[in-house]
Amino acid sequence: MKLTYQTLIATVVQFALAAGALCAAEAIDVDGDLMRGIDDTAKSLDSDVAQKDAKAAAADARSLVETFARIESHYGQKPETADAVGFAHHTQELAAQALKAVEANDFDAAGDSVARLTRSCKSCHEVYKKD
């Protein structure tokens, strides 16, 4: 009985972890609301870096890394969107570079990464944002 109970708990935990993983990879709506959120986070990151607020900058950069990972996953499941996957991956890398620079207290490097990140956003919009 005790063994069964432990198995049940283990099963529940495994299920919960699997569900969490599923949630993490859950499809997101790549729409105007998401883009406005990214725009706001990027502006906040830019400001945090300028103010050398490492804690806030790291939080914003981390959020962008996660969001662009989800966008990459989103486009990865669609046909004929290889360039979108590439843009999302590249932008994710730039957010990760900004995060790494912030964690090293190198705010000049972080600022450069943020500038490249916003350029990457614009490059993607040249292709994917409807005029």
Add this chain to the structure above:
Amino acid sequence: MSHHSRRDFLGHAGLGLGAATLGGLGLRLDAASAAELDDPQAPRAPHFPAKARSVIWLHMAGAPSSLDLFDYKPELVRLAGKPLPDSFAKNLKTATDGGVGNLLATRRTWKQYGETGAWVSDFLPNLAQQVDDIAFLKGCKTEGATHIISSLKLHTAGLVPGRPALGSWVQYALGSANPDLPAFVVLPTGVGAAGGGRGAVIWNSGFLPAAYQGTAFRKGDSPILHLARPEGVIETEQRNTLDLIAALNEHGAIGRTGDTELAARSKSYELAYRMQKSAPEAVDLSKETAATRELYGIGAKETDEFGTALLRARRLVERNVRFIHVISGAPDNSVDSWDAHNNLEKNHGVMSRTVDKPIAGLLADLKSRGLLDSTLVVWTSEFGRTPYGQSGNGRDHNPWGYTSWLAGGGIKPGTYGSTDAIGLRAETGIVDTYDLQATILHQLGLDNRKVTFQYQGRQERPTTVFGDVIKEIVA
């Protein structure tokens, strides 16, 4: 030392001290240091040596058609009268009421001019003679489809009101090079305010202190409203009044060393007093020669007002005003502005005749006086116009591809960028308004990412998070 000369000495010494102090700060002005600026006019050092001392920003309000002025498209002529091909229209979202008419060819005659071989239509015969001093940006693009939104973006880098104009950022970052005049002057022209996107909202200081807003000069001998001494008050009376106010303010300031608003107000009284002489003198064209006046088209019906504004602009440049924002307007009621939704030929005929000779005259005059090297002249608008027609003989708004140009101020002449075969969308050398702004700041010795102001907890910049210098046109 006379009363006046002692006052002048103290004023200038104060500016010099301010410059030295702020130069030491390296121009990293944030809210705290900005609040400590007891003199917003004090000159401040740039980030690196500037190529331009002044900017003359020519805003063609209403949106001229690049396709009838600078961007010659034989393919559009060939396809005229046909519907917009799907290959060009993909993902195009038109937002104005006119819909998408058939392609409309230019009716102009085109030629290449100068050593650079720039194309210019016969709408602009005088400007065509100056192309070897001009860098044409033919891959410009922006956002929005209405005048006010795109004009806000062009001038403030925002899509809604509340951000500072570029001229305000320049004044904030560099201060004034002339203690007797505002550093950011606006010269509106034309009858009415049609065309949209041309009110004070595009030259105000937004979240920057109010001292940095543009000062609009009026037509006539008294350029600033309420500046002249009231009738019946003699100079001695006014001087005595100001001295009494200054003494009371000085007394009131004892024990309030942090009260920058009081200090700023006292300085503004003195600036206004000095401007009672300096501003009318700056716009007094009576000492200009007949040849100079003719060069700008002064005295001729269609060019008189715009030419007068541009000659004033040159005089302001000579007096070290940093940013002069000239807004084109209709010379009479025959058209509204450049906004040619119908009858483009008539509209652009009137508007081109209004600005062509004065702008060509300005460039030639600046050059002959050795001022063009240090003066950046910018010709731009909120957007361009579509290759497809509207109302049969007009064109709609086109934010996707249009031409702007720059001259002087360390800019390399030539043509940069292009639109597609019919002039609908920017295709190469794409320049967003943020990039144009960043390039102007760069020529003034400013790094657009290092000019910051803290507002609502954020470090704001003149070009937001965007803006790349167009290195290809920097000499």
